[in-house]
Amino acid sequence: MKVSIDRSALLAAIQNVQRSVSTKTTIPVLSGIKLSAERDTLKLTATDLETGIETGLPAHIENQQIVQIMEEGAIVLSARYLSEIVRKLPQSEVELEVKQNYLTIIRSGSSEFNLHGLHAEEFPKLPQVSGSQTFGIPAIVLKDMIRQTVPAVSSEEIRPVLTGVVAVLQEGRLRFVATDSHRLAQRIVNVEAPAELAFSNVIIPGKSLSELGRLLPDNDSLVDVVIADNQIMFKFENTQFYSRLIDGQYPDTSRIIPTSFKTRIQVGTKELLDAVDRAALIARDNDNNVVRLNIRAGQSEISSNSADVGKVTESIHFADFQGEELLIAFNAKYLIDALRVVESESITVEFTGSMSPFLIKQSDNPDYIHLILPVRIY
Amino acid sequence: MKVSIDRSALLAAIQNVQRSVSTKTTIPVLSGIKLSAERDTLKLTATDLETGIETGLPAHIENQQIVQIMEEGAIVLSARYLSEIVRKLPQSEVELEVKQNYLTIIRSGSSEFNLHGLHAEEFPKLPQVSGSQTFGIPAIVLKDMIRQTVPAVSSEEIRPVLTGVVAVLQEGRLRFVATDSHRLAQRIVNVEAPAELAFSNVIIPGKSLSELGRLLPDNDSLVDVVIADNQIMFKFENTQFYSRLIDGQYPDTSRIIPTSFKTRIQVGTKELLDAVDRAALIARDNDNNVVRLNIRAGQSEISSNSADVGKVTESIHFADFQGEELLIAFNAKYLIDALRVVESESITVEFTGSMSPFLIKQSDNPDYIHLILPVRIY
Structure with a gap:
């Protein structure tokens, strides 16, 4: 195998497939990336047997030469060394040549590396996934x-x-x-x-x-x-x-997603997220990251306390409130995780009692929902 | 103690003194920051007994009110909680009030924290450093x-x-x-x-x-x-x-800084740094990060090899070369450390033989020098 490759394109491809390289493995070939040159494409492959990634570098991208193949072939090189070396090579062009015994020469400008490679045949084949689905x-x-x-x-x-x-x-x-x-x-x-x-x-x-x-x-x-x-x-x-x-x-x-509610609030996503994020600073010091939400017609609040550290109280303003008043406790982390991926500025939360799961919906789009189980408070 | 403080100024001061807070200590007060309000200044102090930092927040910075002291006093609060809380508070103004039993209330907008503090008298005094030197x-x-x-x-x-x-x-x-x-x-x-x-x-x-x-x-x-x-x-x-x-x-x-030389080269700082940085990729796999520098009148190079991984050869161009040819080996990390803090584009390196320390000088300024001991090669 002998190829000449654009350094940035090669580095990007390595970083892509590297996500599938085994970091903890006793099988040497799995800590490597397979490079194979066929016709006018250089293909990079990595797998940890759970996932696999294959990226092809074509001869040209937008009229710029990316890959030139002088001799077809394949080799497996250590992912760790390959990525660090390619990142640091001095020129925009890299030449890769496989010699006897899988010894691979990587040349760029004044720099020349000789890496011990592994036989490409030892590399596991990625599954053939085809079907009508x-x-x-x-x-x-x-x-x-x-x-x-x-x-x-x-x-x-x-x-x-x-x-x-x-x-x-x-x-x-x-x-x-x-x-x-x-x-x-x-x-x-x-x-x-x-x-x-x-x-x-x-x-x-x-x-x-x-x-x-x-x-x-x-x-x-x-x-x-x-x-x-x-x-x-x-x-x-x-x-x-x-x-x-x-x-x-x-x-x-x-069947576990509730279809009715006893209490419903509408609240600004960021306002609620910031408040529970602050309350979590104290909550993480107690056992289960527990915060309390106290919904009252007048003043509602999120609170948490820890015997060692102290306590926190966050006043919350609801844009809308329907139904019964409620005191409910839950793991702050779950609400933070749910709110961080909400895309709307405002959310609706529906409760059916202090021991039943509550439902978080985007106010303008019911396609994302998040359900959280409360914890018992005494 | 009761004070009102600009949140950003308080956060910056906390982050300053936090560098001296003990991260591993069995003495609770050392994991804290002492805040003391006196006249019109809020002073923050931290110490790990090895270092100590004291930062004063004045009443005004450039006509902007920073600190307003309603009641003088002092308290020690957990550095970790204080910095995380202040970072996340909702408003630009923070109110800090010490109540009974060192309980400290931190208020900002809709948010109220109650933190257990420690008696400021328990906090070690920073040394009185004065003198004519x-x-x-x-x-x-x-x-x-x-x-x-x-x-x-x-x-x-x-x-x-x-x-x-x-x-x-x-x-x-x-x-x-x-x-x-x-x-x-x-x-x-x-x-x-x-x-x-x-x-x-x-x-x-x-x-x-x-x-x-x-x-x-x-x-x-x-x-x-x-x-x-x-x-x-x-x-x-x-x-x-x-x-x-x-x-x-x-x-x-x-007396260990050599005053004469047998070989002298002048070389671009970045060129040499990049070359030895690449060679170190292979060198770190051998015992002592060892790379070899081979100085020849014609072609000079830096090289390294590892039985497991392979080898690397970097051709180097010297702007100037005087004296004897030389083969010398050294720890790549030492040269990298030295070159990273050089401020001139070009350096001079003076050698007095393959087993004697060599001297790195900035070509335009002798005020920074770095001496490296070689390692024996067989």
């Missing part, structure tokens, strides 16, 4: 769905299905749901999909979605999504992102 | 001296004097020297001091100087330096920074 979704919309649901994913492995986000497609409506059994986040969007396409119980690991979210561009270019038996693939720009799916049956969450 | 130095110059010498300070406690920078003043020339016995950094500046003022063996802890360097403003306002028996005080803007001095006799370093 295919649809398109704008990158920025998918990114939003990830941002709004992943915080509610469980971090505990006891119930593996809860470490994922469940995706359901019905009648052109794509729904993402995540819950760690203390809170639940749901986001629904309309997608362009064939009318007959429908699926349910597609459970994508939360970690995979977080990585995907960081990779996706901030624009409305279309991401192609392909779902196979135990794999999902997202295709955008020159990149393909693979993730395994989680086995098992995701619990039915539709 | 006083001189002035522009903040930016002092900052430079710190930046150029502290990297060579020893991190090992075996010889305590080497964990400090030694300051010497003679005939209006102030010299800072630091060495960890593998390398030595020296910076000399002219200061405005009384002709008869002279001192030597003033050993300031490297850690104290690092903190001071972060506090000093980036301008040429004058810093007053006062040296007492076992303390040093730096006074600038509204702040006083105290540090203890290290006991003991600093070794005489003047």
Whole structure:
């Protein structure tokens, strides 16, 4: 293999695929990036067996030469060394040449590195994901769905299905749901999909979605999504992102979302977020980050106290208040997580009593909801 | 105590003194900041017994009201909670009121915190540093001296004097020297001091100087330096920074600085720094970060190799070369540290053989020098 590559394009591709490189592995080849030169494209691949990323560098991007392939071939190089070396190389052009015994020469200007590589055949093949379950979704919309649901994913492995986000497609409506059994986040969007396409119980690991979210561009270019038996693939720009799916049956969450309320408030998103964020400074010192919300017709407030540190009281003004007065306590972190990903300036919160889950809705858009279970106070 | 304070000014003062707050201490009062309101000034003080910082907030700064004192007094509050709370308070004005049992109320807009404070009398007194050994130095110059010498300070406690920078003043020339016995950094500046003022063996802890360097403003306002028996005080803007001095006799370093050479090169600072920085990528994988510099009349190069990873060769162009050809090996980190704080575009390096220390000088200014001991290669 012998190729000449634009340094910035190579660095960007390395940083893309690096998100899938195993950081803790006993299998040397998994700590590497596979580079393969075929026809006029240099392909970079990384996988930790849970996710996989493949990025192709084409010969030209907008009339600028990016890759020139003098000799086809493939090699696996240490991701850590490759990225640090390419970041520091002196010239805008990098030459990469594989010699005997996988020794790879990286040349740029006055600098020459010789790295011990590994046989490309040892590198695991990424899964072949193909099937009729295919649809398109704008990158920025998918990114939003990830941002709004992943915080509610469980971090505990006891119930593996809860470490994922469940995706359901019905009648052109794509729904993402995540819950760690203390809170639940749901986001629904309309997608362009064939009318007959429908699926349910597609459970994508939360970690995979977080990585995907960081990779996706901030624009409305279309991401192609392909779902196979135990794999999902997202295709955008020159990149393909693979993730395994989680086995098992995701619990039915539709029935736990309340449809009526006894107390309803409307409040500025930022005002409530800032208040609970301050209250959390004291709350984190008690056991469960517990803050109290005291809803009164006159003056409402959020408060928290800690025997060691002291206490905090935040007066809150509601734009609207209907129904019964209420005292409820909950984990401040859950409300902060929920409010940070709200896109509207104002939210509606619906309560059905101090021991029942309460529902946070965007005032202008019911497609994102967040449900939080209160904690008992004595 | 009851005061009203501008939030941004209070936050800046907290962040200033916080550098001296003990992070690991079993004495509760040392994890706090003392606030004391007297006449029209609010004073903030912190100390970890090694350093101490005191910042005064005056009633007005440029016609803007900063502090208004309704009732004099003093209290100690947890540095961690105080800084996080003040950072997040909603309004530009903060009211602070001490009630019974050191309970302190912090009010701003709709937010009210009650923090348990500690008796101000428990807080250690900062040393009284006064004496005739006083001189002035522009903040930016002092900052430079710190930046150029502290990297060579020893991190090992075996010889305590080497964990400090030694300051010497003679005939209006102030010299800072630091060495960890593998390398030595020296910076000399002219200061405005009384002709008869002279001192030597003033050993300031490297850690104290690092903190001071972060506090000093980036301008040429004058810093007053006062040296007492076992303390040093730096006074600038509204702040006083105290540090203890290290006991003991600093070794005489003047005789180890070579005065002649067998090989001399002149080279671009950035070119050499970039080359050794790349070579260090491979060098850090071998035992002592060792790189080799091979000086030849024709082609000179820096190289390094590691059995596991591979090797690197960097061609170097010298603007000037005099004397004998030479092969020398050294710790890449030492050269990187030295070159990062060089202010001139070009440096001169003088060698007296492959087993003798070599000297790095700024080509246009001999006031900063750095000496590095080579390592033996077989």
